[in-house]
Every structure is written in structure tokens, then in C-alpha cells.
Amino acid sequence: MSAFLNALGGKLAERWLALLAIPGLVYLVSLATAVTLGQSQWHDIGRLRTRLDSLAASPGANSAGAIAVAAVAVLAGAALTGTVAQAAGALIEKVWLMDARGPLSRRLTRRRVRRWRAADAEYRSALVAAGRARIGGAADAAALTEEAELRYAARNRISLVPPRHPLWAGDRITGPDRRVWRAYRLDLTLAWPHLWLLAPDTTRAELTAARTALSAAARLTAWGSAYLLLSAWWWPAALIGAATVATGVLRGRTAAASFAELAEALADLHGRDLAVAVGMECEGRLTTTLGESVTRLLSKPD
Template sequence: MSPLLTTLGGKLADRWSALLVLPGLLYLAVLAGAAVLGHRRWYDVSGLRDVLDKVAAAPAADSPGAIALAAVGVLVGAYGVDLAARGMGAALERLWLVDDRMTLTRRLTARRMRDWRAADDAFREALVAAGSARLTGDAAAADLAERASRRNAARNRIALAAPTRPFWAGDRLASAEQRVWEAYRLDLASAWPRLWLLVPDGARLELHTARWTLAAAHRLQAWGVLYAALAVLWWPAAFLGAGALALGMYRARGATSALAELVEATVDLHIRALAHELGIDCPGPPDQGTGRTLTRTLRKGT
């Protein structure tokens, strides 16, 4: 999925640049408050007010030059903190989407595979029981069908297809590639740059938005880590960090699903157009024959 994410992430820096300063300013304000309050008097708002009054009464507060330098320093600090959060968010994204090349990640993938297979077996057993009950006219057929539906949902919560990554997010995006291959025998990594040139602007905007939302969720997780680090100075910051981290993980899960669904939808809606542009006959609905021909053409024999 790396070519896909790179393509969709091309304009993220432009959208981020407008949002860099304000979160950094808020973080610096909390950092300053944490340094003043400490652990023992974490609730002492009046003490914080006294410190602010002393700063305002200092001789330098009447100097335009000192004020300008302080303002520039604060803005530069805010920008630097936000750049750090942005870099940490990118690192977290790589973590959640990592493959299983290392020993630890292979073990995590194997564990998820065992859980998925157990859930898949349970679903298939429930499905067979529901089918048998329906054929025999058993009154419990409806209840058995509902149980099969619940077990199917439990399996899909682990992964939509057999897991190949150590974490859910990586599997969810990889499942889009896997499902496209199973449906059309189309190599999505090779087809995506060509599909991207064919999709209309509206579809591109939706994909860009989903990609930006996913990156923003990872960035929120990074802010959670940074705020949690302030607990060294001021223990309530741990709750701020935990809240931001939990919210970021919740948003990332939804954004990952949305992006994967949009990728699959893009393939479903534009695979015929891609075949037509490459001179491949596709008179009816695209099938595996169309996908195989496209894959051979796009991979140029490799």
C-alpha cells in the first residue's frame, strides 16, 4: 500500500501548514503551566495568576523589542513542537502499518492469524448449522442465522481477510489490495498510479480527505504522547495525554476503514475505464480475465 499512501499524501503538507501554530501554542501554554504548578500544587490557579502578574509587571514587558522577541520565540517554539508532533505522527503511522518482516511482527501476525482462523471456523460452523436448520424447517433457524451473523461480525473485527500484518490498521489497508486481487486478479500496486490519472476530481478529493483524516488521527496520537510526557512535571497531564491518544486511535480506526473502502470503490468503478484506455476488451462487468490481462500489461511481463 506504500505507493497508494504516497500518492494520496502529496498535499498533506499544504493542509498541515495552516494548522501548525495553534496546537503548538496550546502545548507551550500547558508546558509553562505545568512547570509553574508542579505536582504538589497542581490545582493552584491563583499561584499561576500571580506568576503571570509578575511577568506582566517586569520592566521588559514595556519594551516593544522584548515583546517582539518573546513573540517570535514563542511562535518558533510552537512551530517546532508541532513539527515534532508531525514527525512522531508519521512514525506512529509506520508502526501501525508495519509488515511482518521482523521476528516480533511475525509473531504478532501469527497470533492474529490464530484468532482469525478460530473466529472463521466458528462462523462457518454456525453458518452450516443455520443452513441445515432452514432446510429442515427447524423453528430455531432464525436464531441460528443471527448467531452466524454475530460470529461473522466477530471475525471481521479481527480482519476482513486472513491477517498478513501484525496490527489491525495494516491489515485493513492490506485487505483492500487482497480483496481486489481475489475479485479481479488485479495487482493494485501496479494499477493504482494509472487509476489515479483516470479518476475525476471529486473522487480524488474524497481520497485526499480520507488520507488527511488518517494522518491527522495519527498526529493526534502523537500529541497524546507529548502531553503524557508532561506528567513528569504536572501529573494531570497524564489524563490529557491518555484522552488525546484514545481519541486519536478511535479516529484512526474509522479513517482507515474509510480509506480502504474508498480504494476498493475506486477500483470497482474505474477498472473498466483503465482497461479501455489500455485497449483491453471489457464489454461486460470486469472479471478475473480482465484483471489478469491488466496485471500482465501493467507489470510489463515481470
């Protein structure tokens, strides 16, 4: 038990350093740099050196007690900064996945719906043209088919399903629910805990990693936003913040897509296992009739 507690304490300490202390300490250093240099002397390294020398020559620099207090204060400030950034990351993640509720979110959702419908209409027109060309043996049939494929990809870049959320990540995460329902009449929200229990450890590890990556991307975006705030004192922080925010958003899109693909694959691969596990006969693939029966059973109607 003692060895287990020591190992657990070590892991918690490593996680604390990785998530809170080190990023917070770097941010505090950046904040001190921004305040010291300012906008007009943003590149004056000599001014930083002078400031460090004056701190080193202060009376408290020779006091072990003062140094210890300063170190504890810095670590506490770093941890507090990291905690705030973590909370901001959780808020950003909720914004990415939020439903259309307020006036602004509904407006953004309607805009995404219009874009999706326009892209869908272009895809269907291109598909009809390609089909007619292939039936008629036209010389440009291959080119029209490729055009239809490009239109299909353009529509799916907006959303795989008709949008219902103001942001891309919301529709990407919830898209498997609607796609699985359309394919199998299986309510993925109801079936998810059962599918999770049936999934092998490797599958659950992949899903957990993708979900963790989404949260990490949101935290990275929060840190980037914090660096953007420093640009009010030191404009180079805007470059750091913009690059960090862009990286966080791109990582968030990748993580959301990975999690959605894995969730849909879980239903495809283990939907039949779920039907068998709840006592239904399923010799072949999961059908819509059987999927609807599983959904009705899991919903536990009165």
C-alpha cells in the same frame, strides 16, 4: 501572478498556524502550567496568577524590544514543537501500517492470525449449523442464521482478510489489494496509478480526504503522547493525553476503513474502464481472466 502568490502565501500561513503554531503554542502553555504547578499543587490557580504577575512586573515587560524577542522566541518554540509533533505523527502512521519484520511485530501478527482463525472457525461452524437448520426446517433456523451473521461480523472486526500485519490498520489498508486480486485477478498496486487517472475529480477528492484524515489522526495521536509526557510534572495532563490518544486512534481506524472502502470501490467501479482504456474488449463486468490479462499487461514483463 502577484494575486496568485498572495493567495498562496495566505493559504500557507493558515496551514502553518493550524498545523504547527497554534497546537505548539497551546502545548507550550500547558508545559509552563505543568512546571509551575507541579504534582502537589496541580489545582492552585492562584500560583499561576502570581507567576504571571511576577512576569508582568519584571523590567523586560516594559521593553518593546524584549517583548518582541520573547514573542518571536515563543512562536519559534511553538513552530518547533509542532514540527516535532508532525514528525512523530508520521512515525506513528508508519507504525500503524508497518509490516511484520521484527520479533515483536511478528509476535503480534501471529497473535492476530490466531484470533482471526478462531473467529473464522466459529463463523463457519455457525454457518454450517444455520444451513442445516434451514434445510431441515428447524424452528431455530432464524436464530442460528443471526448467530452466523454475528460470528461473521466478529471475524471481520479483526480483519476482512487473513492478517499479515501486526496492527489492524495495516491489514485494513492493504486488504483491498488481496480482495480485488481474489475477485478480479487484478493487481491493485500496479493498477492504482491508472485507476487514479481514470477516476473523476470527486472520487479523487474523497480518496485524498480519507488519506489526509489518516495522517491527521496520526498527528493527533502524537500530540496526545506529548501530553502524556507532561504528566511527569502535572498529573492532569495524563487525562488530556489519554483522551487525545484515544480520539486519534479511533479517528485513525475510521480514516483507514474509509480509505480502504473507497480504494476497493474504485477498482469495482472503474476496473472495466481500465481494461477498455488499455485496449481490451470488455462488454460486461470485469472477469478474472480479463483482470489477469490487465495485470500482465501493466506489469510489462520481459
